[in-house]
Amino acid sequence: MSNVSVGIHSRGGLFRGRVGAETFWCSLVLAVVGFFVLYPIVLIVVNSFQVAKPGMPPLYGLEGWRAVLAEPGLRRAVYNTFSLMIVRQLISFPFAIFIAWLLARTDLPGKSLLEFMFWLSFFLPSLSVTLGWILILDPDYGIANQIWKALTGAAHGPFSIYSFWGIVWAHIGHNTTAVKVMLLTPAFRNMDASLEEASEVAGSSTLGTLVRILIPIMTPIFTVILLIAIINGFQAFEIEMILGAPINFHVYSTKVYQLVQQEPPAFGPATALSTAVLLILLPLIAVQRKLTARRQYTTITGRYRAKAIPLGNWKNPALAFVTLIALLISVAPMAFVLMGTFMSLFGFFDIPHAWTTDNWKRVFDDPIFMLSLKNTLLMSLGAAALAVSLFSIIAYISVRTKFVWRSALDFISWFPSAMPGILMGIGLLWLFLDIPLFRALYGSVWLLIIATVISSITLGTQLIKANLLQLGQELEEASRTTGASWLTTFRRIVGPLLFPVLLLVGVLGFIHAARDISNVALLATSSSRTLALLQLDFMVSGRYESAAVVATIVMLLTTGVALIARFLGLRVGIRA
């Protein structure tokens, strides 16, 4: 970072030659972001020491924190969490790097479609996909085991989705791999072909170039993805809840969930547990910042050239490999989801009238469907727009300015992701109720937009930051030397180069908002309810098939937005 920053600061950055103005605007951003992020978190943490019963005067103590240490099975749950996290990353990381490289740097046929299939996998609803895998891999009635038994005459099939490896598979087969491919492909695309050419001239093979040149230079994006993976490892619980129950398999997040579900909810111990995650993350974030600051990661300079590496004889095997993975994690689960929407009871094929359109009718006939659809579109588009704008500014300040508190801004952007959704939701509820200005907007879609953007700040900011690190500053300098203003430079040079990642962040912001339940459930009213809450309604009623219909509609909305984003991104952004 230092090389980049020094260059920029000495010759002028966003606020060229006006250090006072730069400091003022950066401080303002820090104050606003810090307030929205820290206020709810501080309230939650302070409240975790509150031990008085409802209606009694406040009384503070350590009971909540002590209770968490005495929580039965916590050590086992932490062990399970780390085991799952490590195994998932060891498997998915190499696969994702290889696939993203093939998609971004080679002449693989149909790579645009294949890349989009990984996006689709990320858009799929967790619950429906997990139910689909149960249908295939249930030890008793799973289709795969049935086929195995029929073929071999064995009494039992070899597969069980209700196992450690079943949970690993459900994660990898859903979005653990997909999200990495989504995030890595644009970063690989930003690589200058001259790096590969230089490596080949020095006698390195294509694979050697990937391992020795490309991967090291992508440290910023790798560390971001790794940290996000660690955070997700602590927070993922839907799959563990469903598949872990029969084998009594608990993880850290199911413990937090258990505490919040108690009566009365044990918010204190839940916060204590969540704060521990934050404490684990802080040194990792510091290491990540140090790693990315120590070296120069610029790959896009004024001499940038995009060039696809010919795969030669490896083209067909590579195509078969990527297609197989893409089909396995996108088309197969999508088939489960769609099938679920047309079944009377998901997974029951041998009942009378097994197939029906009633689930769709039930959703369309629901009196709040149209309003929920409208609210979802408004909220998600608003969240996407705000996310792109706000996260770009935060990332820009972190990477391109000399603002003394830029590290603090970067640190703060990690905090919301370390807090479980339900706790962050409560913190934001308190924030909006405590401040009179927001109280006037309470229950409106506008507050939902703010809440969902705050809760998705980490991934978006860090993604833009990592891509910004790849961008050489001489492009901006050259533009300004020719007399272009900052705005023109951004519009003509920086914007188009960052365009693919900005669109990706917009799409992620859209889907995060469209799916968000924990924040929206606490802030919405009947006039601002969204499709995610309608989906929750159906799930609570046990109408999983109708819930799958709503999830499919959200998926279609997101796919539409993603298609437009990709169309624009491929037209404006860098192509290999």
Place this chain on the structure above:
Amino acid sequence: MMLKRLLAFTAWIVLALSFAGTANAQAKPKDWDALVAAAEKEGQLSIAGPPGDTYRSALIGWFQKKFPKIRVEYNGASGRDQVPRLARERQSGVFNWDIYIGGPTSPLGALKPIGAFDPLPPELILPEATDNAKWHDGFRSGFMDVEEKLYYAFDGTTSDVLYVNADIVAPSEIKAYKDLADSKWAGKIVWEDPRQEGSGLNSALLYKLTYGEAFIRKLLAEQKIIFTRDRRQLTEWIVRGRYPLAVSLPSDQLKIFLEKGIGKNVKQVEDAHFIQSINPGFGAFGILNRRPHPNAAKLYANLLLSVEGQTSWAKQSGGRNSRRSDVPIGDPEAALKPGIKYIQSQTEKMVAQRQLMAKISREVIPQ
């Protein structure tokens, strides 16, 4: 002759109905029309209710049809989300809601102590709503709070503790609920997680009350029970026979399977010696004070407890029953039976017992 009889019968029915109509009209208090007019003038009713489209439809569908001029703002969420939200809103001076509907434990634990509810009896002016003869065990027995005036359970669904998949286990194999402790059932029981509030905790509490703490501790700790929070999954497991015994099977979920022609093999196990209880689930409510639409709230509260409101609850809530005896039965297997003494296992007096049971569950369930 036949036609004559039919005509006479029809005339008798028309006459009886018109008398009933007159009686109903007469049963309305004299200021009822003024209340309706005032409620319509307010034009809105805000209900913080239970989650799910089924409950939403059962609780407000009939009211919206009857009073199209009153817009119903219904926010469905679990007590876990709803109660902290309402408590914080009130702390900040935001009073958006008229009525809270949901399980008694959360609101009695967190909303009653902050004085969020107004007494219900002064609001109930419709004689039909409080007619002692029409409510199982009398109208007053529905109050959940110690003072018997703030929070009222209209639901009359019994706690069906144990079910078997008859294709795998003959119901006769289990003579009493305590037979569940037999080691031959180890690893074959699925139970809605009793570590959190809900039917699973209710069943565990009833076991504790019937057989004592040592029994339930041993049962939860040693029988390799599968605990799940997913009610649909629990139902599917017993229907498919993956686990042939289910404690606290949600009847509304089983109904979904029965509607599609499966799950007929799932049978309730009867045990007359086991404590019988009413578990109101989400079927209880209170009127919030400083409410924005007092007349609409009063109108709704009266009609919710009337035949019309309770008929909608019994017919549309997916297998719940009413404590009213003059409305249809939603789930015959979980209907209140005359002559049996039921305990209300979710009253305020029981909160401490429930919390203790949840604590025991957390302690003994292997993790």
